[in-house]
Amino acid sequence: MVDVSQHKLVPEHSVVDEDVLEGILDEYDIKRTDLPKIKRGDPALPDDADTGDVITVVRDSRTTDRAVAYRLVVD
Amino acid sequence: MPTDTTPKEIGEISFGLMDPEEYREMSATKVITADTYDDDGFPIDMGLMDPRLGVIDPGLECKTCGQHSGACNGHFGHIELAAPVIHVGFTKLIRRLLRGTCRDCSRLLLTEEQKAEFTEQLTQTRELGEELGDVTKAAIRQARKNDHCPYCGGEQFDIQHEKPTTYYEIQEVLTNEYPQMIAAAMQGRSEDEDDDEEREPVSPQELADSTDLDLARINEILSGEFRPREEDRTAIEKALDVDLTVEDTNKLMPSDIRDWFEDIPDEDIEVLGIDSERSRPEWMILTVLPVPPVTARPSITLDNGQRSEDDLTHKLVDIIRINQRFMENREAGAPQLIIEDLWELLQYHVTTFMDNEISGTPPARHRSGRPLKTLSQRLKGKDGRFRGSLSGKRVNFSARTVISPDPTLSLNEVGVPERVAAEMTQTMRVNEGTVEEARRYVANGPDDHPGANYVRRPDGRRLKVTEKNCEELSEKVEVGWEVNRHLVDGDIVIFNRQPSLHRMSMMAHEVVVMPHKTFRLNTVVCPPYNADFDGDEMNMHALQNEEARAEARVLMRVQEQILSPRFGENIVGAIQDHISGTYLLTHENPRFNETQALDLLRATRVDELPEPDGQDDDEPYWTGRTIFSELLPDDLNMEFTSSAGDTVVIENGQVVEGTIDEDAVGAFGGEIVDTIAKVHGKTRGRIFINEVSSLAMRSIMHFGFSIAIDDETIPEEARRQIQEAIEQAYDQVETLIETYEAGELESLPGRTVDETLEMKIMQRLGKARDSAGDIAEDHLDDDNPAVIMAESGARGSMLNLTQMAACVGQQSMSGERVNRGYQGRTLSHYEPGDLSPEAHGFVESSYTEGLQPREFFFHAMGGRQGLVDTAVRTSKSGYLQRRLINALSELETQYDGTVRDTSDTIVQFEFGEDGTSPVQVSSSVDNEIDVDAIADRVMDAEFDDEDEKRAFLGERRRATNLSEHTDARRVSSDD
Numbered sequence A: 001m002v003d004v005s006q007h008k009l010v011p012e013h014s015v016v017d018e019d020v021l022e023g024i025l026d027e028y029d030i031k032r033t034d035l036p037k038i039k040r041g042d043p044a045l046p047d048d049a050d051t052g053d054v055i056t057v058v059r060d061s062r063t064t065d066r067a068v069a070y071r072l073v074v075d
Numbered sequence B: 001m002p003t004d005t006t007p008k009e010i011g012e013i014s015f016g017l018m019d020p021e022e023y024r025e026m027s028a029t030k031v032i033t034a035d036t037y038d039d040d041g042f043p044i045d046m047g048l049m050d051p052r053l054g055v056i057d058p059g060l061e062c063k064t065c066g067q068h069s070g071a072c073n074g075h076f077g078h079i080e081l082a083a084p085v086i087h088v089g090f091t092k093l094i095r096r097l098l099r100g101t102c103r104d105c106s107r108l109l110l111t112e113e114q115k116a117e118f119t120e121q122l123t124q125t126r127e128l129g130e131e132l133g134d135v136t137k138a139a140i141r142q143a144r145k146n147d148h149c150p151y152c153g154g155e156q157f158d159i160q161h162e163k164p165t166t167y168y169e170i171q172e173v174l175t176n177e178y179p180q181m182i183a184a185a186m187q188g189r190s191e192d193e194d195d196d197e198e199r200e201p202v203s204p205q206e207l208a209d210s211t212d213l214d215l216a217r218i219n220e221i222l223s224g225e226f227r228p229r230e231e232d233r234t235a236i237e238k239a240l241d242v243d244l245t246v247e248d249t250n251k252l253m254p255s256d257i258r259d260w261f262e263d264i265p266d267e268d269i270e271v272l273g274i275d276s277e278r279s280r281p282e283w284m285i286l287t288v289l290p291v292p293p294v295t296a297r298p299s300i301t302l303d304n305g306q307r308s309e310d311d312l313t314h315k316l317v318d319i320i321r322i323n324q325r326f327m328e329n330r331e332a333g334a335p336q337l338i339i340e341d342l343w344e345l346l347q348y349h350v351t352t353f354m355d356n357e358i359s360g361t362p363p364a365r366h367r368s369g370r371p372l373k374t375l376s377q378r379l380k381g382k383d384g385r386f387r388g389s390l391s392g393k394r395v396n397f398s399a400r401t402v403i404s405p406d407p408t409l410s411l412n413e414v415g416v417p418e419r420v421a422a423e424m425t426q427t428m429r430v431n432e433g434t435v436e437e438a439r440r441y442v443a444n445g446p447d448d449h450p451g452a453n454y455v456r457r458p459d460g461r462r463l464k465v466t467e468k469n470c471e472e473l474s475e476k477v478e479v480g481w482e483v484n485r486h487l488v489d490g491d492i493v494i495f496n497r498q499p500s501l502h503r504m505s506m507m508a509h510e511v512v513v514m515p516h517k518t519f520r521l522n523t524v525v526c527p528p529y530n531a532d533f534d535g536d537e538m539n540m541h542a543l544q545n546e547e548a549r550a551e552a553r554v555l556m557r558v559q560e561q562i563l564s565p566r567f568g569e570n571i572v573g574a575i576q577d578h579i580s581g582t583y584l585l586t587h588e589n590p591r592f593n594e595t596q597a598l599d600l601l602r603a604t605r606v607d608e609l610p611e612p613d614g615q616d617d618d619e620p621y622w623t624g625r626t627i628f629s630e631l632l633p634d635d636l637n638m639e640f641t642s643s644a645g646d647t648v649v650i651e652n653g654q655v656v657e658g659t660i661d662e663d664a665v666g667a668f669g670g671e672i673v674d675t676i677a678k679v680h681g682k683t684r685g686r687i688f689i690n691e692v693s694s695l696a697m698r699s700i701m702h703f704g705f706s707i708a709i710d711d712e713t714i715p716e717e718a719r720r721q722i723q724e725a726i727e728q729a730y731d732q733v734e735t736l737i738e739t740y741e742a743g744e745l746e747s748l749p750g751r752t753v754d755e756t757l758e759m760k761i762m763q764r765l766g767k768a769r770d771s772a773g774d775i776a777e778d779h780l781d782d783d784n785p786a787v788i789m790a791e792s793g794a795r796g797s798m799l800n801l802t803q804m805a806a807c808v809g810q811q812s813m814s815g816e817r818v819n820r821g822y823q824g825r826t827l828s829h830y831e832p833g834d835l836s837p838e839a840h841g842f843v844e845s846s847y848t849e850g851l852q853p854r855e856f857f858f859h860a861m862g863g864r865q866g867l868v869d870t871a872v873r874t875s876k877s878g879y880l881q882r883r884l885i886n887a888l889s890e891l892e893t894q895y896d897g898t899v900r901d902t903s904d905t906i907v908q909f910e911f912g913e914d915g916t917s918p919v920q921v922s923s924s925v926d927n928e929i930d931v932d933a934i935a936d937r938v939m940d941a942e943f944d945d946e947d948e949k950r951a952f953l954g955e956r957r958r959a960t961n962l963s964e965h966t967d968a969r970r971v972s973s974d975d
Helices: A018-028 B020-026 B088-100 B112-128 B133-145 B178-186 B204-211 B215-223 B230-240 B254-262 B266-271 B311-331 B336-354 B375-379 B385-390 B435-444 B470-476 B523-529 B546-556 B577-586 B594-600 B624-629 B671-680 B682-703 B716-741 B753-779 B785-792 B798-805 B853-888 B931-942 B946-954
Strands: A012-015 A037-039 A054-061 A065-074 B077-086 B158-162 B166-174 B245-252 B285-291 B398-405 B413-417 B425-429 B452-456 B462-464 B482-486 B492-496 B506-514 B519-521 B537-542 B614-616 B619-623 B638-641 B647-651 B654-657 B906-908
Touching: B020 B285, B077 B088, B077 B254, B077 B311, B077 B336, B088 B133, B088 B158, B088 B166, B088 B254, B088 B336, B112 B133, B112 B266, B178 B215, B178 B230, B204 B215, B204 B230, B215 B230, B245 B254, B254 B285, B285 B336, B311 B336, B336 B375, B375 B385, B413 B492, B425 B435, B425 B452, B435 B452, B435 B470, B435 B482, B492 B546, B506 B519, B506 B523, B506 B546, B519 B523, B519 B537, B523 B682, B577 B624, B577 B682, B577 B785, B594 B619, B594 B682, B619 B624, B624 B654, B624 B682, B638 B671, B671 B682, B716 B753, B753 B798, B785 B798
Parallel strands: A037 A065, B398 B519, B413 B506
Antiparallel strands: A012 A054, A054 A065, B077 B285, B158 B166, B166 B245, B398 B537, B413 B519, B425 B482, B452 B462, B452 B482, B492 B506, B492 B537, B614 B619, B638 B647, B647 B654
């Protein structure tokens, strides 16, 4: 099996710690469910990601070097 | 302006079912008579045109609210239905509820645990903002699996739905032939005569034993004197292994369904996603019908004085008639059959009142045979309320006419025909400062151009200005009046060309009133509108309040739109002849004497020539680049490569070397325009573009520029060389074909031999055309107008030139050589299987020479396919674009930098990942904008010491520079 997370075009996905997450949700003034979603079965997800977890996606960006986005794992 | 027209903010809209009690409460009157007007033409009380339902005739007073027509929105009435009927809009939900709830105790056929589970799922999907439909559907599916109620234990039956509004319950009942069937089974015969399967005969005693029934009872059953009860039947069926039942369809009347739904507990419908506070399922069965106000179904008086009623009124008349007949029949004790027929008829009329396009139901028709337009038809479709009246409105204060070019206008301006200017008005509030001006407008009357069409007195009365009363009226105009004056120079309007695909399709322009009948615009704004002058029409909208005018001026003016957010560079800029003009001016850097130089710069702000570049026969001269440099800001420094291929160097606002062409001043990213707009501001950008276009026009007129057939004819010598090159290619193709036919052609990886051959032939012929083009290019002078246009990027390409002068080349059908036509050949002129270039659409002639008949035919094939492809492509991409726009239209960047939709869910955490606007960012990758450095540079240049700087930072004001017509607003009095 190919591990897509090792592919150079797949950005880094990692689970966000709950206490860090609180700050993020506060910053955007949203609930966890208001985040964009990602399917549990997405091959880019790290192994320890479970439904209900929040994932952070860190991409390389031409303009800002690093672009961060968050996703809620759903079924 | 009436005060009650203030826009109100909608706080919330909630959707749900409506309580019949609420219908009665909001009803202005009960409607009982199907008639509308009496013989004297007065509306009948409690009829469909009852004056309490609102007024449509001017002058009458509404009996409910006391207002006149126009101010009164109308009021609902109601009809008490003689019997409940089903609301067509909810037939699916009714079916689901019938299937999911118990027929005896009306409870949802789910255990408490299951209910809890679905409730849980429901709240979860609600939180995630997904569709609830999947969960509720799953809940019903689960409930249908239970054939006995988990609460009362009652047996459940299948519900059959016959569209649109009939429901049947399918029950298993004892067949009438039960004695015979039991007897047969007891004798060991099977139900099926042909079935030879042996079965043990059963005696009545044995049967009595195995079913726990008395022997006497068994005998009674066998003789048909006693119908076995439910339990006994199942017992006998079990013992004898027979099926004694037959399907019985039992029609559910709307009243039955209503009773059924009334008993569904609130907590059970919550599991199905229905808000029990707002909606009760029994409300889906109508007992009272709201009657729309007359204002929603106005009747029209025809020329002959006859009244013609709205379709809705006709439908309501039908409903009331049947309703009345139903009641009369029921009171008279009519047979059940007749009652049921009338009930069905009532259902039909109520159904078609709401939707007249239901499959399976014949549409209700007008006397003329035209199907009636009822409630649902008013909303649906292209001309319906949503797409036709709400999303797409027709507006006042708009004009449309043909456009034509006017290079003397600024790009911010639009030439408006006098007739349009005299029709569109701007409201002027008269105050001490403007009273004289306002009087002059009014005095000019409605026909003379800077005039006025209407005035409004402080008491709100609106007076039309006419040729006759204008003198008189102008003396009455006082402070506090409003004057609707004509458009004058400097007014701001919005100008638009369809299809409005990007924001630059609607831009604000300043009016310049002109004679004749077309809108005039500067050619440099053609690219953003994608306009040309082959008959294009454009729309103009006059703005009607100060807020709109201010917004348009600050945000929408053309100069604010010079940079396109599509690619972050300028979209307004020099095109076509402008580019040829600057090319001629700068490419060979020609010299001009003083008169010529001044003439070139006539239409610009430059009124003094710089130091001459030198002396020619004792006469001073200026070079083209020097003249062009006069338009540049003094502190401009840049270096880039032009379309012509040379390097352009600009130092301190002087073109040191290089050709100014498309890459310098063109629309779609001309370097100089882009830089000036970004570094020196939009206003400087606008001035520069205006002046470049003026200078370019002067320059191209100075040199003269034309093109003719002779410009594309090449010497005999060149013709011969081209012929040679083509023949050489033919020979090589011939060799290729021979190798192929000998079976010696080696296929390229991943291709068949045939494909390889085709590819190689195409390659060779492409090369032949190119070399023909090169030969032609060598023989065309550099001052050839077509060459100038191609080289400068003004219009056309070297390929076009090749086709005109040397060789048109291979005609392709969907990327391949022409292969279609007859079997094995393209035309009957060739042998089948002929693979030669000329048999497959290679055109060796040039356009100037003219094409051979067969070449012409192939050329027409290619040309036609090109046209079809573009047509298909534009419609496809248009649809794609429409869908994209619809999907993205409600996304908005918030103040915290996130992009969210209307329900505040985040789409992007930072706009475009970097939070920057494409038009504010440098267009070159390796030249990033250092904001701090720019800020420091500006501050240091501006102030001598820190104190001044700080004082400045306390209050900052920028020049507005909003109009080019600061003093154009004065009206000349007509004396």
